[in-house]
Amino acid sequence: MLQKLFTGLGFFIFSFACAQNDTIPLTLGESIELGLENNLDLKSAGLRAETSEVNFKQTRSNVLPSLNAGVNVGLNNGRSIDPFTNAYIDEQLSFSNAGLNLDATIFNGFRMRNSIQRDRYNLRASEMETEEAKQNLVLDITLAYLQILNNSDLIELARLRLEATEKQQDRLKTLYDQGEGNPADYTDIQGQLANDRANVIDAKNAYFSSVLNLSQLLNIDYPITAEDMNMLLEPVKYQLSAEEVFEDAHQNLATFKAKELRIQAAEEDVSVSKSLYSPEISLFAQLNTNYSSVARLYNETGTQRSETGGFVTIENQNIPVFTNEIIYSEEAIPYYDQLNNNLNSVVGVGIDIPLFNGFRAKNNVALEKIQLKESKVDYQNTLLQFRQAIKKAHADMEAAFEQYHILQEQAEAFSESFRVNEIRFNSGVSNIVEYIISKNNLDNSLIRLANAKYEYLLRVKVLEYYRGNM
Template sequence: MRKINLKQISLFFGLICSLLSFTQEKKWTLQECVAHALENNISIQQSGLDKEIARENITSAKGNFLPTLNGSASGNLNFGSYIGQDGSRISTNTFRSGIGLNAGITVFNGFRNTNLYKQAQLGLEASEVQFQKLKDDISLYVVNSYLNALLSKENYKIAEEQVKVSQQQIENIKILVDQGVKPKSDLFNAQAELASNNENLIAAQNSIDLALLNLSQLLQVPNKGFDIQDVEINLSSAKLMYDDTQRIFEKALQNRPEIRAAEINIENSEIDIEIAKSALYPTINLGASLGTSYQHVLGEKDRITIVDPDNPGDIAYIPIFEPDDLVNPILIPTSDPRNPVNYKSISNGFAKQFSDNLGYNIGVSINIPIFNGFRTKSSINRAKISKERIVYGLGQAKQDLYSTIENAYLDARAALNQYEASDASLTAQEEAFRTAQESYSNGVMTPFEFQQVRNRLTNAQSSLANAKFNFVFKSKLLEFYYGIPISLD
């Protein structure tokens, strides 16, 4: 049994280690990074809750068309004295309770409820548009951070290659120094250059670490073991997809959320005007209610009903303080002793009072506005002025979008030109470096001159890498405004 347990424990820890190893070896693709950010970003989650609030606002607006029903209950203890109907002061303590139901519905209020419902629907669409705008912004941030990480890795490869070249150069110089062809100072210079290249390599690694840290923080995932998938970006036929910005702008007007948000604001302002105008119309309400009550004098029996058997229609209410028997008749003499009246007492308790006191009510109320100090007129004018202001907002949104696309287009074109120039420069520097290597090996070129050529090659490689990734992002940004999802495939 002990051996089996140890075996199970070993398998368990082996599984855990394999899972940890898989987690550390995972390399994120761009699509995975964007998807993870859109799913886990806190701002996006908050915006998603804003959509839920907008849906609840629609439910609330629908409720304005439905009747209301409210119940009520009360209980009161009254102490002290009061003036009776005969003018005498009566000192007594009473308890009174009651319950009721009230229902009401607005039949007409100048289409205010209808416009509030339309406004709630626009609110939901506005929250969805804002949600999409936030997703677009987060996606661009992720793509830019991802490309920065790729650029850092590219620069690391360049620095690593320079270290290898320096190491090979030291080996070659050692041979020449041993043969007496080169002075020993050349070896010292080469070793110093290797140390400098190693320093650049460390700086390049730090740049990768910072880029990955920035991306992992954007994704809100642990930085330990985080890495991205290497992407081979081929720009052998680099060119812009579009000749000018007009085509991109016309397409962006149809799909960009910031434009739709400005249009929704205008529609919402038009509804605000109609809501303000609703105060000019009469309001019609229909209502109904029912209620009942119970009253009791503290310290006394509830009142009873005295019925004349010969005149069942005669009903009187008198206090009976100690009725010994409510079933047997009680003989109460009248003013005429020859004509006694026979009465029968009946309890008038809680249930009977609630039943006897039950009452109903139904009614219609109409409120017609006549004059309210020009407040309604002022509200309408403010709503109209606000609409005019919001209309300018749409024009500003279009102008901002066009400026953004123009700048992105010029940036992309400049990045393309820079890439082509850097590519041509690198080709020339590579040829110059090969020639310099031969000259240096033959003793024609000094170490300082050779190092200058080598530095120009390194700068050309770095410049091309920067130009390449800059052009990729700028060109993808243009595609993004055109409505094409960003991808590095």
């Protein structure tokens, strides 16, 4: 009872929303276009592909030399070494130094080349995985769209059942009011009418759920309806075998292409790890200079005589000794002049030869080989899963096709039986129980027929998806 209550409430909310906002009819093509534009899972797959592209660009840029500049500026108090004279001083000074460093890898066991090739494969694999996400989304949208159409048909069947019961109830009510016929017939038809009304609510709620499912795939929040009724044409027997479908899937699906590219990337990873055994040759260069606030330039301005403090004795007379001293003027050396005067450069070649690194190279190679084997196993597992899924979908498709024709015959038989029983009941020859049983047999056969038709079309769409035709 609670389930029926919540079901009715959900349908009421849906009906109220549709009354407030006109529904927008969408064809299957329009639905797919909206999904490809709005679906969040597809956007996430696209972002992962963009990340792989950035990684590839960075790996490719690693072949370029690195060039870095640095500048330091500071203030020093107390005893320190003058960066200009390298002498100890005990005063406040400001200083700065600047440098330019260049590093370039000349050879590292083809690590960079193999890394570039690896990330190129990873980029293409990510693009194929994005394409796989698109293919999966198109299939999901198609199946959700079919479900809406099928549920729409079931609503129509439920409505027609309700109309037929209402007409019969009106007839029996007239007889009941006139005191004719069996009063139990009227109450039985009332019970059948309530059952048919509940079935209409269930059908509408199922339709509402299928619309919500499609809206979620399309990432939209406005009411929609499906109008591409041509998708529910009469089933035509599928001509391809399961093995033919699998061969097409193997050739066309992005899933397999992505797995193959991941295997190629894993092979390159093995080559990258092997480069740890090789020596690395690199070129380095530096350009440095510095500045000190205590640096001075002394310019000669002349000479002067001055006593040395010594003397000579001539004839018992002390005569002081004089000397000529050069006179200098002190001048601060300008900032840019110091930077230019203090320039020094270094250039060289470095060789890094691996002798022993705790078996890191060996273990890395072993790990990458295991990863390669895992990629190959994953590929084989994917092949197996798709082969089994295709076989099952093909078997389900054939069963649905056969079931559809059997149910078609059953519906025709029950339709004729109901026609006869309705005439007999209206004529008073048969009772209400026979009428209701005959009516329910027909109604249920029509529902099963509609579901079988949907099931067949669904399986065909799944098989066409596997072939890469979505």
